[in-house]
Amino acid sequence: DARVTQTPRHKVTEMGQEVTMRCQPILGHNTVFWYRQTMMQGLELLAYFRNRAPLDDSGMPKDRFSAEMPDATLATLKIQPSEPRDSAVYFCASGLDTQETQYFGPGTRLLVL
Amino acid sequence: AQSVAQPEDQVNVAEGNPLTVKCTYSVSGNPYLFWYVQYPNRGLQFLLKYITGDNLVKGSYGFEAEFNKSQTSFHLKKPSALVSDSALYFCAVSSLARGSYIPTFGRGTSLIVHP
Incomplete structure (x- = not known):
């Protein structure tokens, strides 16, 4: 049963530290979203990729957030430096294309102290 | 710009009764419409979608939704609610913009089914 995986599932860190969240999309999916x-x-779209190319990251605070896809099996979301207001659940989702059904991972629950 | 409205933060229904979770949307082109469900501490799960064709769409777990173009609505329905249907429901719309489809989610509606 193909699934989107996310690591870590939980992260507690202190303000100012770097946070890296990872996502493995479903094999064969060419679109990856970060929420x-x-x-x-509610649910905010931060960034999304098609065929590893960033299509839109306008929902992301540019000064501290960055999203990349080093290869087709890995997407990363980094926060540097982290702030308490970044505390949230971060979801990754993948799909066959941007208009198709999205398959969500279990999320990374981030707490910044 | 596209948008999605879920006018009810919470819907309460008794088990066995029919349920409706409302969704209206605004897009400039043809919409792709979706419903997702989120159980506590889980990611969103796909329920159903409308792209084209029959206005009544059937999905998982006995849910269905009706696309109404004139009212720009896509309400989620189920004839007989179960306690296990209690969850957070999200409506989403996607339409072509700048060469790709950008998804927009509603704020979600909490469905509570009472025994």
Whole structure:
């Protein structure tokens, strides 16, 4: 049963530290999305890629966030430096294309103290 | 710009009764419409989608949704609710913009099914 995997599942860190979240999309999917979920803002689209190329990252704070796809099996989301307001659940999703069904990973729950 | 509205933060229904979770959207072109469900501490799971064709779409777990172009709505329905249907439901729309389809999710509706 193909699934999107995310690591780590939980992360507690201190303000100012670098945080790296990883995502392995479903094999054969060419589109990867990064979302952030909070109670206040709901589900926010941060960035997304097609065929490893970034299509849109306008939802992402550019000064501290960066998203990359080093290869077709790995997507990363980095926060440097982290701040308490970054505390949220970060989801990765993959799909066959941008208009197709998205398959979500289990999320990384981040707490920045 | 496209948008999705889920006007109810919470819907309460008794087990065995029909349920409806509302969704309206705004897009400039033809919409791709989706419903996803999120259980506690889990990622979102796909329920159903509308791309073209029959306005009534059937999906997982007995859910269905009706695409209404004139009312720009895509309400989620189920004839008989189960306690296990209690979860957070998200409506999403995607339309062509700048050469690709950019998804927009609603804020979610919490469905609570009472025994």
